[in-house]
Amino acid sequence: MLDQTLDQTIDCITEAEDGARPVHAVRPDGLDALLDRLPAMQGAYLRDSRFAAKSGEFVLLPGAEGVAAAVLGLGADSSPFAFGRLHAQLPATGPWRLEPGDYDPAMAYLGFCLGAYHFGRFRARERHGATLVVPQAHAASVRQAQAVWMVRDLVNTPPNLLGPVELADFAVSLAQRFGAGCTLAAGAELERQYPTVAAVGAGSARPPRVVTFHWRGSRAGESAPFVSLCGKGVCFDTGGYDLKPSAGMLRMKKDMGGAATVLGVARAVMEADLPIRLAVRVGCVENSVSGSAMRPSDVLRTRSGLTVEVGNTDAEGRLVLCDLLHEACEEAPNLVIDCATLTGAARVALGPDLPALFSNDDVMADSLQRLGLVVHDPVWRLPLWSGYDDWLKSSVADLNNVSSKPMAGAVTAALYLQRFIKPGIPWMHLDLYAWNDTSRSGRPEGGEAMAMRAILALLKEISTSA
Template sequence: MFDCLATPGTPAPTLHAVAPEGLDALLARLTAPQAAFLRASGFTAQAQELRLLPGDEGIAGAVLGLGADATEAASPWAFGAAPFALPDGTTWMIEGAPDPQAAVLGWCLGAYRFRMLKSEQGRAPARLVPPAGTEAAQQRAAAIRRGRDLVNLPASHLGPAELAEAVRELGAAHGATVEIIEGAALAEGFPAVQAVGGGSPRAPRVAVLRWEGAKDGPLLALCGKGVCFDTGGLDLKPSAAMLRMKKDMGGAAATIAAAEMLMAARAPIRLLLLVGAVENAVSGTAFRPMDVIRTRKGLTVEIGNTDAEGRLVLADLLTFAAESQPALVVDCATLTGAARVALGPDLPALFCDDDDLGNALLQAGLQSNDPLWRLPLQKSYISWLDSSVADLNNVSSKPMAGAIVAALFLRRFVPEGLRWAHLDLYAWNDQSRPGRPEGGEVQGAQAIVAAALSLFSGGHNATR
């Protein structure tokens, strides 16, 4: 159990959640001194507005404003600031939450702080007595918090071996089988992954997790880019551009979190999780600009830029996933700065050439407060990846539409007829907001899970 949750049934004062239109009714229910105090303090139930209610022996309760926007009030973020806004050491039960599941999720995510490497842990969050029936929200919070930990860990603590081990530990916790492919087997079966990771003394690995929630259920394949640190390789990044490159495994964190949520929910599917764990380093064994490398699919790729390495990792993972003939493949990656220029940090770019799938993911993102935004796979840009010496180049010949071109590169490694979606995400909060502290973030996982549960409800394959 998290340090922000109390044992169900623990006696606790009430945190009243209220929107402006419900304030008069709440005031009528409170004691006369408490109502008078709220009025005198100027409380108007604006979003994140908090007041402690006095009692004979100290604090008798509290009131949290939800604001006038009903959608925001029902989101997890409405409760994201409460764990550290309420006094240290206090325990609370919620009354008036529009969506108890969202409230618990927001509380748990708002209570998260990355303190694993600190000698002093700081103040503890206030605790919540979780309402009955919110176990699913607690499971989602656990997966996201673990994913945030992975993104926040510095590369000195999370290299390819440690990232692969995180997949092994996840599999052990849920009765899944996990295989770690490395060494000669990796070089033979995943040559593009080997090329990207070959410059680091920390050898690359591919972690393969297989799980059966339903023996004959549809197969969902998740592929995560796990670049534990990205120097840019021989096309070295400027120092300022390297400062957050420990988060370049954010796509792997998202797929690991999604896999955990699906297994915890006992989804009626079969699951294949692939994580390509590498470090893109500079050394005498690093791959070079203008090298031509082989991929698992057999296509050859000219290296136009060693800093476009994530798509090479995913190319081999997508090929491997397709060999199992899944009902759906979804890959996640912190792939391009171009996606951030287009959509900013909060909206992962979604690419797929199946409108039904695209709409399902967009709708699932909205329903789970994990939004996505669809960008086109513009076919007229395919020729921008042409190479005179290989089957294709890993970068465009033109300085435009970088996120689209990267997605088009990945599309070359997905067989026609296979349902596929690609998420280009940021995996980071640049500043702290309720429920979203500054640092690593898990994006896209809840949208993937909600879409999968919808598409595969009853265990039926998602077909066109």
């Protein structure tokens, strides 16, 4: 059974249309036609309100018994976020329904549900918000929103309640829910199989875990595309002996955002029953400080056999991922994707909203970037510039976990990970933020499932073209 505190049920939708009031979503070029269709009193009211159908404009229309309808302006916005404020804007008395219009209904229902998200586990106040009629034909939008809610809940949960063991248990429960074959590595077995994960977790009283599960769609044969997902699940990151400043730790509960995103993708894939074979690996760990923590200048032996000098204990995410990536490649998948809140350098380059994409496969990378724009979940490609590969040299080991130069930190982190990818296996690395700094339509402040829907769109495309 999934821990319901980490997997809320979307409670803002219904299939019952009885008594539902209409919501008209309109663009500027469709406003005149809407005014002609509305009852005379409502049309006059809308005109007098100087409503211009700009994106985000919202008007409640009067009727004989109070509010009878609502009008939402879309402007030129085709994203789901155009509908992200409706849950809070519409009166909560009785259900509402979206009238047909110049918009994608799937995006509209998704956006409504994304905007209805709340993380209220520790707040006593009551929730208020409208209910929207969502036809069964658009259940896929609700399923995607449910996966996003799950990712947000995982990232938002405070680290005292979501440590490595709890994150691993959640991953296991998710796998079991969909009948996936699952293994959990801990203790001496983890030290043997994932030595760098063990090294990162050695400083914490909360032991590390690695969860691996395999799933196959009901229509997936032996030749179906085989995709392997790997996620960084650092439940809290102090930086280790290279201690972060206090301000740098304030959001470090989100350092497991890559693992949460991978689990969100996996959930969406399994619920959609895509005809693919799927492997998922999540490294669950806490980077802490103690007498047993790894030190700068330590040398670690990775699962691959390569030795790594620890140049900085705050570059722990790549140590968590490298063993997972090497194991993933042992199974010879058709595609490996990893997700991680890996570097501040990626945020300096692209800001908080654009995950940085690195890839050794132009076709896959182009497809992900294209589909990210289509589903309004964008990523932006940065180069795996081989000219910087020498920056990872070490005088005592095969490589260092950080660059010798104070530049291109996101690039060199990706180059480090590439060392553990078997030649010939397509691979994509997503360096993401997993957080909204402020609340916007459909994107409340807090944890966010960045790149999840883009990856899902890519896997759908792969599954249908195979």
